[in-house]
Amino acid sequence: MLxxxxxxxxxxxxxxxxxxxxxxxxxxxxxLAILFSFMPDIDIPTSRVGRPLFFISVPxxxxxxxxxxxxxxxxxxxxxxxxxxxxxxxxxxxxxILGGYWSHIQIDMANIRGVDLFWPSPLRVISQxxxxxxxxxxxxxxxxxxxxxxxxxxxLHIDADKVVDVTQLEVYHPARWSGAKxxxxxxxxxxxxxxxxxxxxxxxxxxxxxxxxxxxxxEMRFDGGxxxxxxxxxxEGMF
Numbered sequence: 001m002l003x004x005x006x007x008x009x010x011x012x013x014x015x016x017x018x019x020x021x022x023x024x025x026x027x028x029x030x031x032l033a034i035l036f037s038f039m040p041d042i043d044i045p046t047s048r049v050g051r052p053l054f055f056i057s058v059p060x061x062x063x064x065x066x067x068x069x070x071x072x073x074x075x076x077x078x079x080x081x082x083x084x085x086x087x088x089x090x091x092x093x094x095x096x097i098l099g100g101y102w103s104h105i106q107i108d109m110a111n112i113r114g115v116d117l118f119w120p121s122p123l124r125v126i127s128q129x130x131x132x133x134x135x136x137x138x139x140x141x142x143x144x145x146x147x148x149x150x151x152x153x154x155x156l157h158i159d160a161d162k163v164v165d166v167t168q169l170e171v172y173h174p175a176r177w178s179g180a181k182x183x184x185x186x187x188x189x190x191x192x193x194x195x196x197x198x199x200x201x202x203x204x205x206x207x208x209x210x211x212x213x214x215x216x217x218x219e220m221r222f223d224g225g226x227x228x229x230x231x232x233x234x235x236e237g238m239f
Contacts, residue, residue, distance in 0.1 A: 003038055003048040010037035010103040014096065029092045033100035039079075040104045043070045071105050072119035114211065124211040126218050132156055132203045137182075138196035140205060141189045146220045148209045151186045156203035158182060
C-alpha cells in the first residue's frame with residue numbers, strides 16, 4: 001500500500017482512539033504514530049523507510065521476504081521491547097509508536113496478500129470488511145460465500161437492549177450481546193444462533209481468513225442481493 005494510505009489510517013486510529021478513550025492529542029505523538037506506520041515496510045528496500053535504511057532493509061528482504069517478520073506479532077514485541085524505556089518517561093509516546101506500527105499491519109491484512117501475523121508460522125492472515133448497516137447476521141451467514149473457513153470480528157449497534165449477565169463478564173464468549181451492542185470476537189457461524197435475527201442500525205464485521213502455504217487466494221462475495229432493511233426516511237439522518 002502507499003505511504004499516504006498508512007499515514008491516513010494511522011491518523012484515523014490515533015484521533016479515533018482519542019475520541020473513544022479520551023486521551024489528549026499531542027502533535028509529537030501524532031507524528032510518531034504516522035512515522036512508525038511506515039516502519040513495518042523496512043523489509044522492502046523500495047519503500048519510503050526502506051530507501052534511507054537500505055543497509056537494514058536489503059538483508060531483511062533477502063532473508064525473510066516482505067510482510068513476514070516485521071509484519072508479525074514478534075515484530076511488534078521487538079519494537080515494544082526497544083521502545084519500553086520511553087514508557088517510563090512518556091507513556092503516550094510509547095503507545096503512539098506501537099499504535100502507528102500496528103495500524104500498518106492491520107490495514108495490510110485487508111490486502112489480498114495478507115500478512116504473516118504469526119511468523120515464523122506460515123499462516124497468513126487476511127481480513128475483509130462487511131458493512132452491516134440495515135443488515136442482520138442471518139443475512140451475513142446465509143449469503144457470505146467464501147472459499148476458506150473464516151472468523152468474524154466486529155461490533156454491531158442494534159435497536160434493542162439486553163441486560164448484562166454479570167456472572168458471565170469474566171467468561172470468554174465469541175459472540176456477546178450486552179446493552180444495545182453485539183460484539184463478535186473470533187466468532188464462527190455456529191456461535192451466532194441466538195443473534196441471527198438482530199438487525200444492525202450501524203456497524204461492520206471483519207471477516208478474517210487464516211491461510212496456509214499452498215491455499216488458494218481468498219475469494220469472498222455475497223449472494224442474494226443487498227439484503228438491507230429499508231430505513232424510514234424520517235430516521236435516515238439519525239444513523
